[in-house]
Amino acid sequence: MSASINSSQRLNTAGKKVSKRAKKRFTAIFINGLILLMVIGMLIPVAYMVMMSFKTGTQIANDPLGLPTSFYFGNYINALENMNYFRSVLNSVGITLSVVVIVSLIGSMAAYPLARVGGIFTKSIILIVSLGMAMPTFVNITPIYVIFRDLGLLDSYFGIILVFTALNLPLAIFFFTGFIGAIPKELEEAAKLDRCTYWQTYWYVIRPLLGSATATLSLFVMLMVWNDFLYPLLLLTDDNKFTVMVSVYRFIGNRNIEPDMLFPAAVLGSLPLLVLFMFFQRRILSGVTAGAVK
Structure with a gap:
């Protein structure tokens, strides 16, 4: 009698384990399917943009949802000839990479003492920096233009890099402050025992640990x-200093926008950024993953 009871209990336990595994598997399949649907939904406009870029204006007007029967490259030839495309791409890449490097370096340098020095003064500075992230664009744009006009920084690479650096520094400082605060202080104490200065501690101990945070930022x-x-x-x-977005705008105009001009310009405008992302994807994804785990 006891043996039959034990066997039934084992069967019930095994059944519960199987049901739990089935529920977990169903949940995983459901979540993965939902994510897949979301990704497909986000990629549909991109696919539509690329397909329409290979059709003439007449074909788009007659069949706006149909696949192109043949690849027409005249739209891209027209865009490349009238957009000053390659020069604008170089401008955008140079400005973007310069801002990323400067913001990452200055932001981490400013965040290091804020993360290590406590008190009301430090919290006040962090609060002021956080308010900088919430400042609307229309509030900044007029004083920035007036100041740059008086300083002679209009129509210069240095000026536009300086603007983007100032606009993104609050985010960088706020971001790095939280990340550095999670780094154990014992590492800095060990550096002090090795007679490292404050700058050497930052450069050789703290900065190398910010790789994942820097990639995410x-x-x-x-x-x-x-x-x-x-x-x-x-x-x-x-014209030779315009970025890709400005070149796209000047090419398509703001009136009587033609689809055979809009779609290839949109593809060309987003293509370099996609290439940059693919080039740095390992570093970026590792940074995002590390931030999520932490």
């Missing part, structure tokens, strides 16, 4: 700088 800064349209349009006047 660089992604946000890169997207913000590359896609920004207002400040380059306002501060730059030379």
Whole structure:
């Protein structure tokens, strides 16, 4: 009798384990399927943009949802000839990478003492920095233009890099402060025992540990700088200094937008950023993963 009871209990336990595994498997399949649907939903507009870029204006008007029967490259030839594309790409890449490097370096240097020195004064500074992230663009744009005009920084690479650096520094300081605060202080104490100065401790101990945080921050800064349209349009006047977004705008215009001009310009404008992301994807993804785990 006891043997049959034990066997039934074992069967019930095994059944519960199987049901739990089935529930977990079903949950995993459901979540993965939902994520897949979301990714597909986000990629549909991109796929539509690319397909329409290979069709003539007449084909798009007659069949706006149909696949292209043949690849028409005339739209891209027209865009490349009239956009000053390669020069604008070089401008955007140079400005974006310069801002990313400067913001990452200065932001981490400013965040290091803020993360290690406590007190009301430090908290007040962090609060002021946080308020800088919430400042609307229309509030900043007029004083920035006036100051740059008086300083002679309009229509210069240095000026536009300086603007983007100032706009992204609050985010970098706020971001690095939290990350450095999680680094054990014992590492710095060991550096002091080795007679390292404050600067040497930052450069040789703290800075190498910020690789994942820097990669995550660089992604946000890169997207913000590359896609920004207002400040380059306002501060730059030379055609040879325009960024990709300004070149796209000047090419398609703001009236009577033609689809055979819009779609190839949009593809060309986003393609370099996609290439940059693919080039740095390992570093960026490792940074995002490390931030999520921490």
